[in-house]
Amino acid sequence: MLQDKIKAALAPLNLEKVADGDYAKTGYHLEVAAQPEQMPQVAQTLLDTGCFLESLTAVDLGESFTMVYHFANFFELCRTVVHAALPKPKGMPSISKVYPGANWYEREVFDMFGIHFFGHPDLRRILLPDTVDYHPLLKSFAGDPWK
Amino acid sequence: MEMITRGIEEKTYTLNLGPQHPSTHGVLRVLLEMDGEFITKADPDIGYGHRAHEHMAENRNYHQFLPNLGRLDYLHALAYNHGYCMAVEKLIGVAPPERAEFIRVITNELNRIASHLLWFGAYLLDLGAFTPFLYCFDDRENILDLLERVTGSRLTYCYYRFGGVPLDIDDDFIAGARAFVKRLRSRWSDYDNLVTKNVIFIHRTKDVGVVTKDQCLQYGLTGPMLRGSGIPYDIRKVEPYSAYPLFDFEIPVGQNGDIFDRYMVRLAEMEQSLRIIEQALDKLPNGPIMAEKVPKRVKPAEGEVYQAVEAARGEFGCYIVSQGDIKPYRIKLRVPCFANLSVFPELAVDTLVADLVAILGSIDLVIPEIDR
Numbered sequence: 001m002l003q004d005k006i007k008a009a010l011a012p013l014n015l016e017k018v019a020d021g022d023y024a025k026t027g028y029h030l031e032v033a034a035q036p037e038q039m040p041q042v043a044q045t046l047l048d049t050g051c052f053l054e055s056l057t058a059v060d061l062g063e064s065f066t067m068v069y070h071f072a073n074f075f076e077l078c079r080t081v082v083h084a085a086l087p088k089p090k091g092m093p094s095i096s097k098v099y100p101g102a103n104w105y106e107r108e109v110f111d112m113f114g115i116h117f118f119g120h121p122d123l124r125r126i127l128l129p130d131t132v133d134y135h136p137l138l139k140s141f142a143g144d145p146w147k
Numbered sequence: 148m149e150m151i152t153r154g155i156e157e158k159t160y161t162l163n164l165g166p167q168h169p170s171t172h173g174v175l176r177v178l179l180e181m182d183g184e185f186i187t188k189a190d191p192d193i194g195y196g197h198r199a200h201e202h203m204a205e206n207r208n209y210h211q212f213l214p215n216l217g218r219l220d221y222l223h224a225l226a227y228n229h230g231y232c233m234a235v236e237k238l239i240g241v242a243p244p245e246r247a248e249f250i251r252v253i254t255n256e257l258n259r260i261a262s263h264l265l266w267f268g269a270y271l272l273d274l275g276a277f278t279p280f281l282y283c284f285d286d287r288e289n290i291l292d293l294l295e296r297v298t299g300s301r302l303t304y305c306y307y308r309f310g311g312v313p314l315d316i317d318d319d320f321i322a323g324a325r326a327f328v329k330r331l332r333s334r335w336s337d338y339d340n341l342v343t344k345n346v347i348f349i350h351r352t353k354d355v356g357v358v359t360k361d362q363c364l365q366y367g368l369t370g371p372m373l374r375g376s377g378i379p380y381d382i383r384k385v386e387p388y389s390a391y392p393l394f395d396f397e398i399p400v401g402q403n404g405d406i407f408d409r410y411m412v413r414l415a416e417m418e419q420s421l422r423i424i425e426q427a428l429d430k431l432p433n434g435p436i437m438a439e440k441v442p443k444r445v446k447p448a449e450g451e452v453y454q455a456v457e458a459a460r461g462e463f464g465c466y467i468v469s470q471g472d473i474k475p476y477r478i479k480l481r482v483p484c485f486a487n488l489s490v491f492p493e494l495a496v497d498t499l500v501a502d503l504v505a506i507l508g509s510i511d512l513v514i515p516e517i518d519r
Contacts, residue, residue, distance in 0.1 A: 128194060
């Protein structure tokens with residue numbers, strides 16, 4: 001089974017948490033927690049097991065961010081979520097060398113949260129114009145800039 | 148002397164395509180670096196239609212966010228309604244009754260056909276064929292009339308609610324849907340004769356814009372972009388939801404991953420959707436259309452949920468983080484075209500501008516969905 005295969009492949013990385021998820025409740029088969037520095041290795045491992053990157057985003061928790069990576073597989077149902085706690089104002093290693101598709105997702109996270117991605121080939125804003133100086137999905141963002 | 152050296156160095160030039168260009172389907176701008184007639188680098192510039200949906204979600208309660216979903220991918224709005232409603236239903240532990248699930252499937256598939264028909268017409272318009280557009284809009288109009296009966300709108304639907312649907316379908320809708328299935332079936336041969344067997348169309352699309360299986364994996368492509376390359380990944384089958392496991396249908400796949408295969412996949416998908424609608428109408432159960440215990444004030448417990456559904460363009464994923472408040476703490480909308488367009492710079496290299504337009508159209512872009 002793919003779930004066991006991923007678990008076995010992730011075992012040598014000494015991650016914080018690799019546990020079965022509650023699929024009926026959350027939609028995850030596998031829940032993983034990793035350190036930010038481990039993320040490129042985790043991504044490489046998941047790519048080697050044939051998983052694709054479904055989504056990449058961040059959640060602003062005030063003191064810190066949680067980076068959230070969703071992976072799924074084309075042939076077998078197994079959604080893996082990877083959470084990485086990221087203290088502010090630290091940056092995140094980029095996984096765009098592993099998954100070229102992460103390039104745009106990371107640009108979006110940079111655009112919306114201002115999180116810097118080390119090793120990203122082209123870290124520019126993607127949705128907002130280059131001229132703005134705010135990151136709108138931060139909880140500290142006041143909202144309407146025209147108010 | 149200076150003039151001559153400059154001439155040698157500047158072998159390439161920049162061409163600006165869009166944002167107001169009919170072939171970019173909305174407001175997409177592509178910066179092209181051209182070597183003569185060939186493209187050496189393409190850089191899509193998105194965000195012209197950014198309306199901050201994710202930020203809006205954090206500032207309103209769960210019910211108030213419902214109308215936003217129809218304004219992402221307005222062509223297949225019901226799939227987005229569905230994904231969001233299912234995600235919230237999971238959070239609050241409510242399951243819609245069987246009849247509501249059937250109605251959701253029927254309306255969803257009708258909407259999918261409408262979306263594919265619009266792509267079919269608009270795409271051939273991109274390639275310079277005007278007639279197919281008139282045929283498929285004639286057909287699509289029937290779907291819009293049907294959906295208007297139950298949802299109240301012809302575009303940007305907001306029809307599903309947490310725990311079911313607010314309005315039941317009536318006998319006229321059922322009769323109309325059956326008539327439409329029959330009508331569209333009789334049209335396939337016209338479409339084939341008009342387009343599929345058209346030599347110009349075949350030359351424009353065969354072996355152009357080939358997406359490899361490796362690219363699918365690396366970029367996380369979904370939908371017809373992926374299935375055109377021969378990977379049978381359809382969330383309705385792989386991760387069955389709603390009433391889809393009850394119906395018999397197939398996942399059409401291509402072989403080469405070129406534009407022609409994507410075209411064939413979409414045409415075949417419409418036929419499969421017709422099959423689903425037919426079966427759902429036959430098996431439609433009686434009963435309530437709304438779950439009994441749906442809280443008026445949605446206030447889920449702390450937690451998070453990811454729900455994926457198959458939209459016309461690929462996987463729509465709704466990721467909700469709740470912190471026990473009446474407002475969602477964070478909503479991430481994973482939209483298919485964002486990933487599907489990110490592979491475009493790789494596809495565009497060494498093609499002609501005319502082919503570039505053909506490739507862009509074959510991704511089936513809906514810009515408001517990419518920009519959110």
